Amino acid sequence: MNPAYETVEYAREGRVARILLNRPDQLNAFNPQMHRELLDALRRAERDPEIRAVLLGAKGRAFCAGQDLETIRSREDLDYGDLLREGYNPIVQAITGMDKPVVAMVQGAAAGAGASLAFACDLAIASEKASFVEAFIHIGLVPDTGSCWFLPRLAGLKKAVELALLGDRISAAEAERLGLINRVVPPERLEEEALALAERLAAMPPLAVARTKRALYRGLSASLEETLALEARLQSESGRTEDHREGMKAFFEKRRPGFHGR
Ligand code: T3D
Numbered sequence: 001m002n003p004a005y006e007t008v009e010y011a012r013e014g015r016v017a018r019i020l021l022n023r024p025d026q027l028n029a030f031n032p033q034m035h036r037e038l039l040d041a042l043r044r045a046e047r048d049p050e051i052r053a054v055l056l057g058a059k060g061r062a063f064c065a066g067q068d069l070e071t072i073r074s075r076e077d078l079d080y081g082d083l084l085r086e087g088y089n090p091i092v093q094a095i096t097g098m099d100k101p102v103v104a105m106v107q108g109a110a111a112g113a114g115a116s117l118a119f120a121c122d123l124a125i126a127s128e129k130a131s132f133v134e135a136f137i138h139i140g141l142v143p144d145t146g147s148c149w150f151l152p153r154l155a156g157l158k159k160a161v162e163l164a165l166l167g168d169r170i171s172a173a174e175a176e177r178l179g180l181i182n183r184v185v186p187p188e189r190l191e192e193e194a195l196a197l198a199e200r201l202a203a204m205p206p207l208a209v210a211r212t213k214r215a216l217y218r219g220l221s222a223s224l225e226e227t228l229a230l231e232a233r234l235q236s237e238s239g240r241t242e243d244h245r246e247g248m249k250a251f252f253e254k255r256r257p258g259f260h261g262r
Helices: 032-047 080-097 113-120 135-139 147-155 157-166 172-178 187-202 206-219 224-238 242-252
Strands: 008-013 016-021 053-058 062-064 102-106 109-111 123-127 131-133 183-185
Touching: 008 032, 016 032, 016 187, 032 080, 053 062, 053 187, 062 113, 080 113, 102 113, 102 187, 109 113, 113 123, 113 131, 113 147, 123 172, 123 187, 131 172, 135 157, 147 157, 172 183, 183 187, 206 224, 206 242
Parallel strands: 016 053, 053 102, 062 109, 102 123, 109 131, 123 183
Antiparallel strands: 008 016
């Protein structure tokens, strides 16, 4: 754990960095300190050469209630656009731009920017008790923190419009059915399953993981021709790695490969 943080907990478990939002009494709603500390924790995981996967969860009964509305309640001077540019957007960019896979571990309610945060992670595993709500519309705001990008891509435009305009709270099972998250597990199995998933990712060849993540995101806004060209370039690089040679060798020797990111 890192004692320098108050609103997040950071721990290394082997090759996995576990980051937990830590404002449980405020349902892990975002305040400026949590923006800063979560971003710092993500960057710390990104920089650490020993870390190969990140688990992003939360303490208490909620995953994240989005913006702490108490902190903006009587701030008429506040430009919400600035809050997004300075607080939320860098977090989404840190997650999606990181070479390492980030797994959301959602144990409870994820609302507003809290739901967006879960959707921005590369994979998401949730407890049967979790729920998701695009709460923005109920307070006259638009979806943010990447929801306008992720929702239609994950769930399709019709469902995205429904979720964003009606702001209904959906169960984890429904979120899985819609493709918003990967998997739902019983609450008592969440931590174990999420860590096992992160450890599996951490055992994969890191350079190929990074290139795969990059290519998939780029592919979302590229043409087929551009994607084919990108794949060829990345494969050319991947084909020259030690990890590739090790993977091939292990395949023919019928053993588990050991990847070192070279
Ligand atoms: O730049 C900007 O500021 C714009 C950026 C916006 C980003 C956003 O995230 S906007 C959306 C903000 N979030 C919300 O609107 C979510 C509101 N909360 C909820 O929808 C629900 O509370 C939850 C789904 C999160 C949890 O529901 P439930 O039934 O488990 O709990 P509850 O009874 O609704 O809430 C418990 C308490 O938490 C309650 O206070 P009380 O009555 O016990 O004194 C409630 O007011 C408080 N609370 C919940 N969410 C927030 C909050 N207090 C401050 N900020 C919150 N976001």
